[in-house]
Amino acid sequence: xxxxxxxxxxxxxxxxxxxxxxxxxxxxxxEQSGFSSSRKLAGLFYGYDMVVLKVFFTGGVTAMxxxxxxxxFGWVDLNLVYVNPTFxxxxxxxxxxxxxxxxxxxxxxxxxxxxxxxxxLDAMIFIVxxxxxxxxxxxxxxxxxxxxxxxxxxxxxxxxxxDISDGxxxxxxxxxxxxxxxxxxxxxxxxxxxxx
Amino acid sequence: xxxxxYLTMVxxxxxxxIALVPQNTTRPYKLTAEELLAEIRTGTQFISPDEVAxxxxxxxxSIQLIDVRNPREFDMFSLPGSxxxxxxxLLAEKNVDLLNQGSKMNILYSNGSTEANEAWLLTRQLGxxxxxxxxxxxxxxxxxxxxxxxxxxxxxxxxxxxxNFRHAASKSLGGGDASTAAPxxxxxxxxxxxxxxxxxxxxxxxxxx
Amino acid sequence: METTDRPKKLKYMNPYIGGVxxxxxxxxxxxISGRGLGASGAIKSVVVASTQAVAPKYAERTKYFKEYHExxxxxxxxxxxxxxxxxxxxxxxxxxxxxxxxxxxxEHSPKITSRRRxxxxxxxxxxxxxxxxxxxxxxxxxxxSGIAVISFGxxxxxxxxxxxxxxxxxxxxxxxx
Numbered sequence: 403x404x405x406x407x408x409x410x411x412x413x414x415x416x417x418x419x420x421x422x423x424x425x426x427x428x429x430x431x432x433e434q435s436g437f438s439s440s441r442k443l444a445g446l447f448y449g450y451d452m453v454v455l456k457v458f459f460t461g462g463v464t465a466m467x468x469x470x471x472x473x474x475f476g477w478v479d480l481n482l483v484y485v486n487p488t489f490x491x492x493x494x495x496x497x498x499x500x501x502x503x504x505x506x507x508x509x510x511x512x513x514x515x516x517x518x519x520x521x522x523l524d525a526m527i528f529i530v531x532x533x534x535x536x537x538x539x540x541x542x543x544x545x546x547x548x549x550x551x552x553x554x555x556x557x558x559x560x561x562x563x564x565d566i567s568d569g570x571x572x573x574x575x576x577x578x579x580x581x582x583x584x585x586x587x588x589x590x591x592x593x594x595x596x597x598x
Numbered sequence: 599x600x601x602x603x604y605l606t607m608v609x610x611x612x613x614x615x616i617a618l619v620p621q622n623t624t625r626p627y628k629l630t631a632e633e634l635l636a637e638i639r640t641g642t643q644f645i646s647p648d649e650v651a652x653x654x655x656x657x658x659x660s661i662q663l664i665d666v667r668n669p670r671e672f673d674m675f676s677l678p679g680s681x682x683x684x685x686x687x688l689l690a691e692k693n694v695d696l697l698n699q700g701s702k703m704n705i706l707y708s709n710g711s712t713e714a715n716e717a718w719l720l721t722r723q724l725g726x727x728x729x730x731x732x733x734x735x736x737x738x739x740x741x742x743x744x745x746x747x748x749x750x751x752x753x754x755x756x757x758x759x760x761x762n763f764r765h766a767a768s769k770s771l772g773g774g775d776a777s778t779a780a781p782x783x784x785x786x787x788x789x790x791x792x793x794x795x796x797x798x799x800x801x802x803x804x805x806x807x
Numbered sequence: 808m809e810t811t812d813r814p815k816k817l818k819y820m821n822p823y824i825g826g827v828x829x830x831x832x833x834x835x836x837x838x839i840s841g842r843g844l845g846a847s848g849a850i851k852s853v854v855v856a857s858t859q860a861v862a863p864k865y866a867e868r869t870k871y872f873k874e875y876h877e878x879x880x881x882x883x884x885x886x887x888x889x890x891x892x893x894x895x896x897x898x899x900x901x902x903x904x905x906x907x908x909x910x911x912x913x914e915h916s917p918k919i920t921s922r923r924r925x926x927x928x929x930x931x932x933x934x935x936x937x938x939x940x941x942x943x944x945x946x947x948x949x950x951x952s953g954i955a956v957i958s959f960g961x962x963x964x965x966x967x968x969x970x971x972x973x974x975x976x977x978x979x980x981x982x983x984x
Contacts, residue, residue: 405841412839418890420839425894427832428844432895433902435825440914440928442819444983446969447976453822458946460826462954463609465833465843469955470616472838484842486943486953488960493949496941497967499934505972505979507931510946511846511939512895514932519896520903521911527925528932532847535936536854543871550941558959571957573617576609583602583823601823 404478429516438517440508440524447505450593452586459579466572480568485559491552507531629723643718644733648760650705651743651767654678662702666717667709675736677707678771688717698726707732707739744768833955840887843952847939849892851875855883888948918981927982942967 403409407417435457436442445451472478504510509517509528517525539546561571629637637643653661654677663680665672672682683693685708697704698721706714706729714731721729732739746764819825836844855875859866866872875883903909915924939945942964944952950968953961 501971531932
């Protein structure tokens with residue numbers, strides 16, 4: 403059955419309409435969770451507010467378990483669900499650069515749009531920065547290309563690499579995530595906390 | 599109870615369940631049993647040796663011959679321009695692009711027509727189009743194309759033409775008979791030619807954040 | 808979730824409930840469109856579209872734009888992520904309006920000036936923009952969506968983002984605490 407758009411069950415235009423609706427839900431959840439505040443987001447890195455960790459990993463494992471159950475019931479064909487291709491070196495360097503951007507800017511792209519939507523000027527400036535950054539990458543592409551295409555590994559799943567089933571990996575990740583949540587609750591008690 | 603405790607319970611139970619049940623690796627079938635039965639009954643997947651021979655001789659670029667026998671048999675004898683996809687490798691990832699495509703007419707063959715037909719049945723259930731089966735397989739091919747026999751007694755013009763065509767095809771495809779050559783008749787096969795159905799390529803959704 | 812136990816202090820949703828809802832949104836995206844959520848991809852689309860509009864000749868012979876068109880068909884603005892990001896803006900605004908959080912302001916630690924905050928926001932944005940291209944997606948597109956489909960690259964990128972931020976947190980602490 404699913405994914406609906408890939409199996410032509412819904413038309414491309416319906417798919418775009420649903421993208422818009424999914425976006426609205428995404429924006430609502432982000433804002434309601436407090437992701438429109440850079441100081442709340444940055445709390446993750448100083449221990450005073452671990453909301454990013456909690457929302458992020460709860461969301462990740464929920465969707466992961468959901469997809470695995472959907473696949474089990476035959477509702478979605480996991481072979482047709484997009485898996486980001488892995489370019490190891492590019493992913494590591496890109497991740498580290500984004501980490502630097504996160505601690506300096508206090509937002510990530512999705513949350514900055516959310517912050518900008520409720521009038522945060524720092525979020526708007528952050529978005530301007532995002533555009534400049536992508537323009538720099540586009541115009542300076544020859545400079546980045548070697549790194550961008552270094553160590554291609556294809557659309558690799560961790561479960562395949564570790565030679566375990568998706569389900570077992572999901573269980574491991576759930577246990578790790580829950581461990582982090584309890585640690586986060588403990589950490590938050592040790593740091594003075596303020597609601598932003 | 600705090601939300602975290604609820605979450606812990608629910609996630610752990612779901613994760614344990616999903617870790618313990620076997621992974622669903624079945625590929626969804628695209629055709630219902632009734633649809634498939636209807637196709638099998640009409641036998642539209644079969645393509646006659648005469649038609650195939652005609653296409654090979656004309657070097658028709660729109661066909662792709664696929665040998666589903668094992669590699670050893672393939673090495674010993676195969677039809678010109680064919681590739682080998684042994685039946686056991688039919689579902690291998692690397693062959694999907696060859697079998698599920700919309701630009702060529704795939705003609706599957708084996709010694710008889712059983713194995714090729716089995717391969718066709720599987721691809722058809724997966725929803726692939728443009729796969730056909732060489733009627734009678736290589737056995738019938740050898741009989742009709744490589745070593746054509748004149749039918750005895752009174753024969754119709756149509757049958758003469760057929761014989762002439764087979765005889766000529768036999769020559770150009772390396773058959774045993776080498777008597778007087780007859781002009782190749784292209785009247786072989788009056789059945790409507792199965793066309794190539796364009797397949798909208800089922801690409802995975804593109805990402806790119 | 809609009810319960811305010813103290814006046815004027817606006818409460819956010821419980822993070823675990825928010826997380827489950829986020830997961831359901833991500834699941835819906837995967838079920839409907841076979842892909843995860845994303846943000847930087849929409850920016851990429853706008854960059855490609857604007858370059859084509861302003862300097863079509865340049866875009867035609869520059870490799871980055873050519874490769875974009877090999878991977879994507881149709882107009883760069885007619886892109887799933889562009890529609891999704893428009894939705895995020897609407898959704899974020901709606902949520903802010905409901906919770907009474909709509910207000911133009913620069914949020915920063917009392918220890919720094921607004922100017923410094925904005926400068927760092929700009930720098931951070933630039934770095935995030937470059938990084939998201941190398942990482943083939945940002946926190947949502949690569950990391951979050953990556954977890955959902957157990958993608959190796961996504962999880963590596965996620966560790967890079969959080970690792971990088973933690974490693975540098977000490978040097979920028981004045982900006983936040």
